[in-house]
Amino acid sequence: MSDIALQTHGLGVRYGTFDALSDVNLSVRCNSVHSIIGPNGAGKTTMFHALTGTVAASSGRIELEGRDVTRASDDDRVRLGIARSFQVTSLFPELSLRENLRLAAQGRTPWQALIPWRRAEASKSVLDMADAVIERLSLGHVATRAAGELSHGQQRRLEVGMAIAARPRVILLDEPTSGMGIDDIEGMKTLIRDLGRDHTVLFIEHNMGIVMNISDTITVMRLGRTLVEGPPAEVRDNPEVKAAYLGNM
Numbered sequence: 001m002s003d004i005a006l007q008t009h010g011l012g013v014r015y016g017t018f019d020a021l022s023d024v025n026l027s028v029r030c031n032s033v034h035s036i037i038g039p040n041g042a043g044k045t046t047m048f049h050a051l052t053g054t055v056a057a058s059s060g061r062i063e064l065e066g067r068d069v070t071r072a073s074d075d076d077r078v079r080l081g082i083a084r085s086f087q088v089t090s091l092f093p094e095l096s097l098r099e100n101l102r103l104a105a106q107g108r109t110p111w112q113a114l115i116p117w118r119r120a121e122a123s124k125s126v127l128d129m130a131d132a133v134i135e136r137l138s139l140g141h142v143a144t145r146a147a148g149e150l151s152h153g154q155q156r157r158l159e160v161g162m163a164i165a166a167r168p169r170v171i172l173l174d175e176p177t178s179g180m181g182i183d184d185i186e187g188m189k190t191l192i193r194d195l196g197r198d199h200t201v202l203f204i205e206h207n208m209g210i211v212m213n214i215s216d217t218i219t220v221m222r223l224g225r226t227l228v229e230g231p232p233a234e235v236r237d238n239p240e241v242k243a244a245y246l247g248n249m
């Protein structure tokens with residue numbers, strides 16, 4: 001069996017007549033931390049949109065564990081196991097951190113499921129999953145606090161936790177450290193690095209320190225294409241990458 005969790009073959013996305021992605025071949029290994037970097041406008045967000053089904057591929061193929069999901073709806077991709085981290089805005093602010101995670105473990109967003117869930121008993125596996133994720137996030141001390149009262153850094157960790165709780169095959173994180181202070185960045189860095197031991201994580205990140213420190217593999221994008229894909233040391237020393245970043249690496 002292949003150890004590739006997520007793969008694209010010649011993936012292209014067009015916005016009107018503009019090629020936002022062209023011929024992208026991405027290969028994300030199971031249980032690894034894989035980052036996507038590149039200058040503004042490189043196509044990183046478009047890549048995530050294409051993987052989650054938010055935008056349609058205009059050419060090429062997307063495979064999840066060898067299964068062609070190129071034409072699958074965004075909902076089907078979630079069911080098949082492609083999880084994009086929730087945004088702070090999609091947490092239910094009045095529910096506790098633990099309650100938010102229980103909803104995610106049930107495969108529901110808080111907004112969809114608030115009322116039915118409150119009336120129904122959560123199953124033991126859901127309760128166990130929520131507690132396991134809380135431990136993983138190191139947020140046991142605020143498990144009963146309302147999500148809306150958590151610090152920004154704690155909320156961002158909870159976003160990642162919501163993705164984990166849904167038992168995904170691949171977790172997509174979009175700039176998980178953006179807007180964070182140094183302490184919160186450290187916490188997120190540790191969380192993502194540890195997640196890579198038993199989860200497959202693909203993340204977009206601008207902070208080169210983090211990217212170089214915790215990635216098993218880095219994909220560098222530029223002008224909608226893959227410039228290079230490889231381990232940090234290889235990427236750092238690549239002349240084309242250095243040129244694309246004008247030495248800022």
Ligand code: ATP
Pocket residue numbers: 015018020038039040041042043044045046047
């Ligand atoms: P950033 O780091 O600034 O977020 P990015 O690497 O995520 O950039 P994208 O947001 O994927 O890049 O954008 C890639 C290109 O596609 C850019 O030139 C952008 O202007 C263009 N683009 C993005 N969304 C659309 C759209 N809906 N319609 C037309 N062009 C778009």
